[in-house]
Amino acid sequence: MKLTVIGCGYLGATHAACMAELGHDVLGVDVDEAKVERLTAGEVPFFEPGLQDILRRNIASGRLSFTTDHRAAAAHASVHFLGVGTPQEPRGHAADLGHVNAAIDALVPVLRGDHLIIGKSTVPVGTATGLAQRIAVLAADGVAVELAWSPEFLREGFAVEDTLTPDRIVVGTDPAGTTSSAVPVIRDIYREILETGVPLIETDWATAELVKVSANAFLATKISFINAISELCEIVGADVSTLADAIGHDARIGRRFLNAGLGFGGGCLPKDIRAFTARADELGAHRTLGFLREVDAINMRRRTAMVDLVSDAVGGDVLGRNIAVLGAAFKPESDDVRDSPALSVAGQLALRGASVTVFDPKALENSRRTYPMLAYASSGADACDRADAVVVATEWAEFVHMSPDELDEVVRAKVIVDGRRCLDPQMWLDAGWQYHAIGGPVTGRRRERHTANAHVVGHAAQTLRG
Ligand code: UDX
Helix, strand or coil: CEEEEECCCHHHHHHHHHHHHCCCEEEEECCCHHHHHHHHCCCCCCCCCCHHHHHHHHHHCCCEEEECCHHHHHHHCCEEEECCCCCECCCCCCECCHHHHHHHHHHHHHCCCEEEEEECCCCCCCHHHHHHHHHHHHCCCCCEEEEEECCCCCCCCCHHHHHHCCCCEEEEECCCCCCCCHHHHHHHHCHHHHCCCCCEEEEEHHHHHHHHHHHHHHHHHHHHHHHHHHHHHHHHCCCHHHHHHHHHCCCCCCCCCCCCCCCCCCCCHHHHHHHHHHHHHHCCCCCCCHHHHHHHHHHHHHHHHHHHHHHHHCCCCCCCCEEEEECCCCCCCCCCCCCCHHHHHHHHHHHCCCEEEEECCCCHHHHHHHCCCCEECCCHHHHCCCCCEEEECCCCHHHHCCCHHHHCCCCCCCEEEECCCCCCHHHHHHCCCEEEECCCCCCCCCHHHHHHHCCCCCCHHHHHCC
């Protein structure tokens, strides 16, 4: 099928490449000329395992190209995915729909004939209803444009895998609509995926919009739940990681997303819970999502708790101390530093007078841009040069697996602070290091669990094709 994908950020670029991988003829559209140039040259403007291969392969086969021209998009296809960003408003908690509206405003007036727009961006409930009205005003006479909403659930770092082997596909259509082409079209687009047994959930606009924000709110709540428990564990000397293992064995709870530590960040969970709460407020349901404010507060407390822990670990004050921060991305396998807990901790330590040196395997460039006042090193060992404490802030495999003897001769003091509870404390203690973990003591060998959780990503397409 001929498709376009409007917006070529994390979501859109991945979606465009994966749709081409499924055999469709895809035109990606973005207003950012530099981004379009890079994508056209087969370069992914961000780190996403496996995406570059798929991008290059499909550009070479002629099934994937990029443009800044909405007229070209209108002429290329009658099915258009909308994957632009919905960031937090600059002066509030609501979602900023500026990019969504701008994409509709650019595309709809130039459409001719019958078209289907499939929204994928995360939007507040009610957005599709408003956009349908906007589309009706903008569409030329005789042009029919249907709007469907099919939220995207991909995780950064697993974006290709999540797009090609999703848990489910949700499609919401106009509840007042009499005829809809959206579901049969979506069935055609995803035929190969649906044949593997992936469920297709058909619903109305509002439910589809709510599915996405509810999923993210649930995940954020799960993380803050375990982090709240870890605050108690810290007081009584219990091990929250063992506790998570134990409660996670209950299939109703499940072990995933119960890793206590520095908490959640990134471009989705923090802004999505805020936008969800703001939308509930707008709808008059002021108390309904009040608990998400607490989820947010628990999460933000982790960062200050971590800074306090580092201060304690170096004797009460970080002023004038050298602190190495290993990890800057909001999670491993990503170069994304949006609302990164790691960088927030690094920044707060610097504000308290520490000399902070950061290393991250992929996120250095983005970090430098966001926090230019911090020092950056080209390797973990470099960052640890004469450090009074080493802080593990993102659980990249290379930090989880580093051994104390790599750093013994480099640091000034053998002090390690584990912000992700991902290290094997016994190994560090045996090597003569002081070991501190956010959320209290760690018993048992934690490293094995993180090793078991490590994924090799990027070959989902080949797997799908058998
Ligand atoms: C999230 C959702 O998972 C995804 O479905 C949605 O489409 C977009 O938002 P993403 O932001 O890529 O994806 O990251 P995710 O893997 O969900 O992790 C979010 C944050 O939670 C990270 O900072 C991570 O370190 C943290 N986290 C995750 C924890 O602190 N503990 C955990 O147990 C799991």
